[in-house]
Amino acid sequence: MRVGLLVTCLVDLMRPRVGFAALELLERAGATVVVPPAQTCCGQPAYNSGDRADAASLARKLVDEFDDCDYVVAPSGSCSGMLRTHYADVLRDDPAYAERAKALAARTYELTQFLVDVLKMRADAVPGTFAGTIAYHDCCAGLREMGVKAQPRALLAGVDGLAVKEMAEPETCCGFGGTFSIKFGEISSRLADNKCQHIVTAGVDAVVMGDVGCMLNVEGRLRRRGDTVRVLHVAEVLAGDGKAR
Amino acid sequence: MQVASIHFKERAHEKLNDAQLQKNLVKFKGKFVEARRRALTELDDADATRDYARDLRQRGLDALDVWLEMFERNATARGATVLWAETPADINRLVLEIASRHGAHKVIKSKSMVSEESALDHALEGAGHTVVETDLGEYILQINDYEPPSHIIGPALHKSKEEVSELFARKHGTPRKDDIEALCLEARHVLREHYLTADIGISGGNFFVAETGSVVLVTNEGNATLATTLPKVHIAISGIEKVVPTLEDIATLMRLLPRSATGQSISNYVDVLTGVKGDGEFHGAEHMYFIVVDSGRTSVLASDVKEALRCIRCGACMNHCPVYQNVGGHSYGWVYPGPIGSILTPMYVGLENAPDLPQASTLCNQCGIVCPVRIPLPDLQRKLREKEFEGGMRPWHERAGLKLWSWFAQRPALYGWASRIGVRHLHRLGGARGMIRKLPLGFGAGWTDERDMPAPAGRTFRELYKEAAARNGALR
Amino acid sequence: MSDDLLAGNAAARAAILGRVRRALGVVGEDAARHANAERYVAEHRAGPRPAMPADLGERFAQRAREMASTVERLASRDQIPHAVARYVDNLVVPASLAEQKTRTGVCWPEFADLDWAGAGLAIEPRPTQGHDRLGITGCFCALAETGTLVFTSGADTPTGTMLLPDTHIAVVRADRVVSGMEEGFALVRAERGHDWPRAINHVSGPSRTGDIEQTIVLGAHGPYRVHILLLG
Numbered sequence: 001m002r003v004g005l006l007v008t009c010l011v012d013l014m015r016p017r018v019g020f021a022a023l024e025l026l027e028r029a030g031a032t033v034v035v036p037p038a039q040t041c042c043g044q045p046a047y048n049s050g051d052r053a054d055a056a057s058l059a060r061k062l063v064d065e066f067d068d069c070d071y072v073v074a075p076s077g078s079c080s081g082m083l084r085t086h087y088a089d090v091l092r093d094d095p096a097y098a099e100r101a102k103a104l105a106a107r108t109y110e111l112t113q114f115l116v117d118v119l120k121m122r123a124d125a126v127p128g129t130f131a132g133t134i135a136y137h138d139c140c141a142g143l144r145e146m147g148v149k150a151q152p153r154a155l156l157a158g159v160d161g162l163a164v165k166e167m168a169e170p171e172t173c174c175g176f177g178g179t180f181s182i183k184f185g186e187i188s189s190r191l192a193d194n195k196c197q198h199i200v201t202a203g204v205d206a207v208v209m210g211d212v213g214c215m216l217n218v219e220g221r222l223r224r225r226g227d228t229v230r231v232l233h234v235a236e237v238l239a240g241d242g243k244a245r
Numbered sequence: 246m247q248v249a250s251i252h253f254k255e256r257a258h259e260k261l262n263d264a265q266l267q268k269n270l271v272k273f274k275g276k277f278v279e280a281r282r283r284a285l286t287e288l289d290d291a292d293a294t295r296d297y298a299r300d301l302r303q304r305g306l307d308a309l310d311v312w313l314e315m316f317e318r319n320a321t322a323r324g325a326t327v328l329w330a331e332t333p334a335d336i337n338r339l340v341l342e343i344a345s346r347h348g349a350h351k352v353i354k355s356k357s358m359v360s361e362e363s364a365l366d367h368a369l370e371g372a373g374h375t376v377v378e379t380d381l382g383e384y385i386l387q388i389n390d391y392e393p394p395s396h397i398i399g400p401a402l403h404k405s406k407e408e409v410s411e412l413f414a415r416k417h418g419t420p421r422k423d424d425i426e427a428l429c430l431e432a433r434h435v436l437r438e439h440y441l442t443a444d445i446g447i448s449g450g451n452f453f454v455a456e457t458g459s460v461v462l463v464t465n466e467g468n469a470t471l472a473t474t475l476p477k478v479h480i481a482i483s484g485i486e487k488v489v490p491t492l493e494d495i496a497t498l499m500r501l502l503p504r505s506a507t508g509q510s511i512s513n514y515v516d517v518l519t520g521v522k523g524d525g526e527f528h529g530a531e532h533m534y535f536i537v538v539d540s541g542r543t544s545v546l547a548s549d550v551k552e553a554l555r556c557i558r559c560g561a562c563m564n565h566c567p568v569y570q571n572v573g574g575h576s577y578g579w580v581y582p583g584p585i586g587s588i589l590t591p592m593y594v595g596l597e598n599a600p601d602l603p604q605a606s607t608l609c610n611q612c613g614i615v616c617p618v619r620i621p622l623p624d625l626q627r628k629l630r631e632k633e634f635e636g637g638m639r640p641w642h643e644r645a646g647l648k649l650w651s652w653f654a655q656r657p658a659l660y661g662w663a664s665r666i667g668v669r670h671l672h673r674l675g676g677a678r679g680m681i682r683k684l685p686l687g688f689g690a691g692w693t694d695e696r697d698m699p700a701p702a703g704r705t706f707r708e709l710y711k712e713a714a715a716r717n718g719a720l721r
Numbered sequence: 722m723s724d725d726l727l728a729g730n731a732a733a734r735a736a737i738l739g740r741v742r743r744a745l746g747v748v749g750e751d752a753a754r755h756a757n758a759e760r761y762v763a764e765h766r767a768g769p770r771p772a773m774p775a776d777l778g779e780r781f782a783q784r785a786r787e788m789a790s791t792v793e794r795l796a797s798r799d800q801i802p803h804a805v806a807r808y809v810d811n812l813v814v815p816a817s818l819a820e821q822k823t824r825t826g827v828c829w830p831e832f833a834d835l836d837w838a839g840a841g842l843a844i845e846p847r848p849t850q851g852h853d854r855l856g857i858t859g860c861f862c863a864l865a866e867t868g869t870l871v872f873t874s875g876a877d878t879p880t881g882t883m884l885l886p887d888t889h890i891a892v893v894r895a896d897r898v899v900s901g902m903e904e905g906f907a908l909v910r911a912e913r914g915h916d917w918p919r920a921i922n923h924v925s926g927p928s929r930t931g932d933i934e935q936t937i938v939l940g941a942h943g944p945y946r947v948h949i950l951l952l953g
Contacts, residue, residue, distance in 0.1 A: 007706050009654070013668055014699070016706035035710055038657035046651050048608060048627060049643070050634030054651035061655060089624075140609035173567045177607025183643070184254070184605055185691025190261055190571050191607070192696060220696035223680050269934075276935050289771045297768040304761070310741040311758045323917060328726065329733040342726060381941060382932035399932060406933050429930055429938040430817075436942060441851045456762045457917065467884065467928035467943035474880045474920070475851070485737065490761055496902035497768035507931065511788070511867035514943075515923035522919045525876030527848035529919045539737045547744035 003031040003114075004069030006062075008079045009041040010212040018212060021239035022075040022111050028127060029119040036065040044082040047090055048178050059090045063100050071118065072108040075235045077142020078178075078211050083108040085145045110142050110210065111235055116151040123158025128240035130162040132205030136234070137195070137218070138171045139211040152210060152234045159237060167202035169194075176217040192221035199229055206230035208237050246364050246393060250578035250590050250599035257572040257605075266403055270573055273402050277564040280508020281615070287510055288500060298501050299619040301494045302555035305455075305486075309546065312455040312488045313537065319458030323520025325533040330482075333363030333540050340365060340447070340480060341372050343534055347478050349374070349444035355462065355469035356380040357449030358397060358558065359482050359538050361580045362593070365447075366391065377439045379468040381432055385409055388416045395574030397581065398506050398560045403573050436468075446472035446530070450483030451558070452498065453537070456491045459519040460535065463502060467514045479518070479530035484538050486546075486554040492517070498557060501617035505559035541593035550625040553588040555618040562612035562622060568605060577602060584612035584622040591629055600638050603629035661707055668701040675700020767903045770866075777865040778895045782951060784868030788926030789939060790947040798892075801832065801950060802840035805857065805890055808948050809842075812888070821887040821945065826855025830877050832892070848879035849886060856886035856944075861921075862908050863893045866901040869925040870949070873909060873918035880920055889927075889944040895953040 003026055007019045026033045043058030062083070066072045074080040084105045091101040115121040136156065142148035156164050175181065175191025182188075195218055199207045207229055209215060219231035249256070260266055285291040305312055317327040330336045336359070344352065352374050354360065366387070369376045378387040382401035386392045389412055394400030401409070406425050413431055414421040422428050448469050452461040460481040462469040473479045489495060495517070503509040522529030545554055563569040563583025574582035578599070579590045587602040596603075608623040616622065633639055653660045674681045680697035684690060692698055747754070774780050782792040795804055812822050825843045828835075833846035849856060861873040870891050874880050883889050899905055902923070909921060928943030939945055 012706040013664055014701045016702055016704065016709050019706040019710070037707070037711070040657055040660050041650070041654040043651075043654075046647060048630070049639075049647050050627065050630030050632070051647055051651065052631055052634075054647070054655075057655055058651065140607065140611070144610045144614055171611075173607045173609035173611065175567065175607060177609070179643070179647075180604070180607050182689060182691040184257075185694050185696075186254075186261060187257055187568055187572060187605070188607075188691075189695035191567050194567075194571070216699050217696070219699045220680070220692070223678070223697045223699075224695060272934060287771060288769075290769050293769040301768070307745065308754055308758055309745065310738050310747065311754050313738065313741070315758060315762075326727065328730050329737050331733050331736055335733060339726070339730075346726070379942065380932070381930045385932070399935065401932055402935065404933070406936075409933055425933045425936045426938050428933060429941060433940065433942060437851070440942075455758075465928070466930045466932075466941035467924075468941070470880075470884055470922060471942050474884060485741070490758065491765060492906040493765050493767045493903055496770075496906065499902060500768075500770065510784070511869060511923075511925045513788070513925050513927070513929055515869075515925075517921040517923075518919065519917055519921075520919055523875060523916065526874055526919065527876075527879040528881045529874055537737075539740065543737065543740035543744055546741060551744075 001031055001071070002069050003033050003071045003073055004066040005033050005035045006042070006066070006072050006074035006079060007035065007039060008074055008076045008212070011075060014216065015212050015233065018075050018233040018235050021233070021235035022073070024239045025111070025115060025235060026073065029115055029121045029125070031119060034069065039065055042079045042082045043090065044079065045178055047082065047086060052090070055090050056094065059087055059101065060094070060097055063097055063104055066104060067100065070107065071114065072104060073111055073114045075111045075233065076211050077110045077139050077146050077148050078213060080108050080110040081141035081145030110146045110148050112151040112155055112210065113146060113148050116154055121155065123154055126155050126158035126238050128238045129160040130237055132161070133163045133165050134206045134208045134237070135165050135167040135199060135202045135204045136170065137174065137207055137209040137214065139209050139214045140173050142210050143171055148210065155238050156208065156234070162237070165202055165204055167198045167204070169198055174214045174218050176214045178213065181217055188217070189221060192217050193225070196222050196225055196227060200227055204229065206232050208232050208234050210234045246361050246580055248579050248594045248598050250594065250602055252578060253576055253601035253605060256576040256578060260573045260576050261571065265405065266573055269403050269405050270570060274570050277508055281505055281561060281564070284504035284508045284510055294497065294500055295617055295619055298497055298617055299555065301489070301497060302557070302618045305489050306546065306551065306554055309485065309488065312490055313485060315455040316453050316458055316488050319456065320520065320535055321458070323458055325458065325520050325535055327535045327537065330536050330538045330540065336360065336363040336482060336536055336538055337365055337368035339536055341368065343478065343480060344369070344374060344445060347444065347532065349478065351375045351377070351439065351443045352445045352447060353377045353379055353439055353443040353472045353476065354447045355449065355464065355472045356383050356400070357447065357482050358580055359449060359484055360447065361394065362540060377436065377443070379436055379440070379472055380464070381429065381466060384432060384436065385412065388412065393575060395582065396560060396563060397558050403575070440471045440475050443476045445478040445480060446476040447480045447482065448473055450481045450487055451502070452495060453483065453488040453535070454492060454495060454517065455488055457519050459517045461495055462516045462518065463512045463514070465513045470514045470516050473516065473518055473530065474528045477530060478532045480534045480536060481518070482536040482538065484540070484542050486542050502557055502559050505561040505615070505617040545592045548592065549628050550588055550592065552620050553585065553592070553625055555620055556585050557618060559617055561615045561617065565611045565615045567609065567611065568607070585620070588622065588625045588629065596629065596632060597638065600633060603633065664705050665708060668705055669703060671701050672703035770901060773865055773900045777898045777900060778951060780865040781863050781868055781898045784865070785926070785949055786868070788868045790868065790926045790949050792949045792951055794951045796953070798952060799835070801892060802835050802837050802842060804950055806840040806842055808890065809855070821854055823854045826857060826886060827853045827882055828857035829859055829879070829882060831859055832857060849881045851881065851885045853885065854887045855890070856882040856888070857890045857892070858883045859892050860897070862897045862899055862905055864901055864905055864923070865898055867925055869923050871905045872920070872922040872924065873913055874920040875918060880922060883922070883924060884943050887940070887945050888948070889946070890948045890950065892950045892952060895951055
């Protein structure tokens with residue numbers, strides 16, 4: 001089984017350790033992982049900003065790069081959701097790519113979803129350890145485009161020393177929304193602040209989620225508020241480099 | 246109603262910093278959400294019901310001309326008059342003509358969002374008529390010098406009881422009431438006399454029924470029932486898209502509308518009104534007029550956001566929208582706020598007059614998930630964003646930033662080189678805390694006004710992976 | 722009476738329908754589309770709906786209570802006056818609404834023959850002008866699914882009686898309780914198809930508003946209370 005790791009641009013640029021954690025988890029669960037070296041961006045920023053032409057160019061590039069993979073897996077609900085639910089639309093007018101895009105979409109997964117639903121990874125096979133309490137935030141695209149909800153929780157239950165506590169409104173958007181966070185910085189910050197309030201009220205050591213974009217948003221607001229709750233990607237907690245303090 | 250949607254950002258800023266409104270919004274938030282969730286479980290298969298509702302609304306739209314003609318034929322056969330309005334101005338002109346034909350002075354209204362589009366109350370008052378809104382929320386707004394509604398089913402939900410109490414005392418000249426029940430009783434007494442003395446009752450129309458030529462009105466207060474039972478003339482105004490083929494279709498929609506709106510199993514009053522009163526009937530209108538309104542609907546029907554016309558105005562999208570919950574309905578600047586408003590407003594008043602609305606969404610899709618007729622709201626917002634982008638309606642720095650990003654992303658080698666430099670630079674800016682307090686570029690400033698930007702780790706995954714792979718000699 | 726209004730409106734009608742047809746890509750007259758529509762209407766197809774228990778009367782009573790109506794079961798029609806008297810006597814209203822507790826009111830003509838005076842009540846079989854405090858009606862049918870009363874307007878069933886008084890008492894025959902809205906509409910078609918009612922009013926409990934701070938208050942414009950006498 002040949003699994004293509006879609007690293008995602010935010011992991012590449014901002015949090016490379018998340019990419020390595022994903023790699024380790026996939027290999028540990030028995031997958032042969034390839035990392036197409038020329039991958040950059042899935043085109044979501046362009047698509048969501050109304051720039052179809054650039055979105056299509058980037059989508060074609062990605063389809064070519066992952067064509068020979070049995071699966072495409074991303075440590076991101078947002079990027080996997082872009083492929084799964086939007087690539088067919090992005091490339092609908094391109095006869096050379098329309099069908100390939102659909103086929104690629106059908107074999108695209110978010111990381112924890114792939115580990116649990118396809119590789120049947122069990123909680124006791126999760127290598128990570130973490131001494132503390134965490135709350136899991138359900139990032140929008142993972143939850144509503146990919147159906148990721150139970151999988152990360154099932155795997156987190158296998159992390160030694162870790163206790164999961166649900167915060168209020170775990171499914172409410174953190175306000176990131178890609179370019180929305182810059183175009184409507186004030187509204188975005190308020191939504192992030194609401195999220196931070198729930199995190200702080202939950203009294204946890206860390207908040208864990210599956211998308212680096214949302215992590216940056218939540219962490220940025222937490223720090224500006226002066227809160228010290230850690231913000232971690234689910235992959236790094238599961239792989240064991242979440243390093244409890 | 247005047248369109249103020251161009252000022253979305255400024256208004257949102259104002260509302261985010263309005264302490265009283267924020268308090269009221271917190272009270273509002275959540276109640277409808279939880280009630281909706283519970284109410285839908287009463288349906289054995291809520292998802293199948295929603296699929297069916299989506300299909301039946303779409304069936305109505307796919308042959309809209311046929312259903313409208315059938316509606317007109319059946320309504321006319323039962324003694325009603327069907328009039329067509331192309332523009333908001335047409336609505337007002339027709340209502341005034343009807344009023345003058347019947348020598349009417351006092352007009353009572355139950356809630357009609359379409360009449361908000363045309364500012365009908367102002368037109369009637371301008372022509373010397375007395376107009377009384379009877380939906381309690383609309384009445385509160387009317388006596389507050391026509392404050393615009395902030396929500397399609399709870400138009401005054403942004404107000405606290407203290408604010409209403411102060412308003413009633415001032416406008417009615419009565420002592421201040423401190424509880425909500427007393428306020429409602431006071432409004433009831435004022436409005437009851439108006440019902441009994443009005444010449445015309447104007448209602449909206451939740452649905453038109455093609456099969457019978459009826460209008461369906463849904464309220465909890467019963468105000469639409471009173472306003473259409475007592476006066477001699479009834480005018481029902483609604484959009485052409487509200488026509489539904491059969492009464493069975495109404496039965497399905499009524500399983501979803503109140504549940505999606507307020508979380509009730511059923512609204513207290515659901516009226517199916519058809520034609521004029523019969524022989525010997527004591528109550529009921531002697532003259533019934535329907536005004537079916539285009540006013541932008543046909544251009545939506547011809548566009549790629551036509552699914553928005555399936556909307557049954559339940560308000561679930563706004564009740565669940567994190568942006569709406571924080572900025573409130575007034576920020577959107579026109580009749581329809583929230584996610585559905587971010588589609589309808591630009592389509593009805595022009596994208597150039599509401600360019601921020603399709604953008605002012607995180608695309609979190611909470612709205613799309615709860616919509617009873619499954620309107621893919623984020624997809625439609627994205628389609629309007631495409632129109633803005635293609636029409637050159639976005640600011641130059643936004644376009645430039647996007648283009649630059651896409652240009653690099655299509656050139657992997659260059660992207661790798663530039664990103665290595667970029668992340669090192671930003672990493673240094675993050676300092677010991679790893680947090681950037683002020684982003685260097687102009688268009689990143691929106692982020693760091695109230696948030697830090699966590700700094701990158703300093704090296705990219707691509708370079709680290711290449712190194713590791715070289716070490717292991719296993720680079721693909 | 723509205724001929725000139727209509728004449729002036731013909732252009733708007735043609736323009737709107739023309740735009741609709743263009744938007745839908747319809748060219749020329751298409752008899753098949755009209756035939757399809759007629760066929761769909763004739764089918765009266767119902768959508769998915771929750772299952773109803775066998776005892777519709779009980780379900781109706783239960784849901785009506787949940788909608789803030791009160792329900793009393795009666796064995797026979799001649800018990801109605803005493804049941805009404807009992808209900809009114811037991812009514813607890815705040816001092817500010819004391820005038821609502823009254824033995825005087827109006828009823829639909831179908832109840833004119835009942836011995837109201839024998840129960841100490843003064844009930845007149847006439848429509849209300851809006852100042853009566855007690856209104857007694859029958860109903861066309863009732864819906865078990867939602868605890869809803871269905872009224873069809875007519876010469877002998879004046880709408881105002883269920884709408885204007887502070888207290889509305891409705892008599893429901895158990896054999897007129899049907900499952901849901903679909904059955905209600907089917908009954909209207911069967912019994913009033915030749916004489917379609919101006920109004921089919923579905924009423925589920927007292928008039929209410931939540932427009933101030935989402936706090937539910939009963940008696941917004943119509944009745945403060947709905948009492949149902951379920952017969953048989």
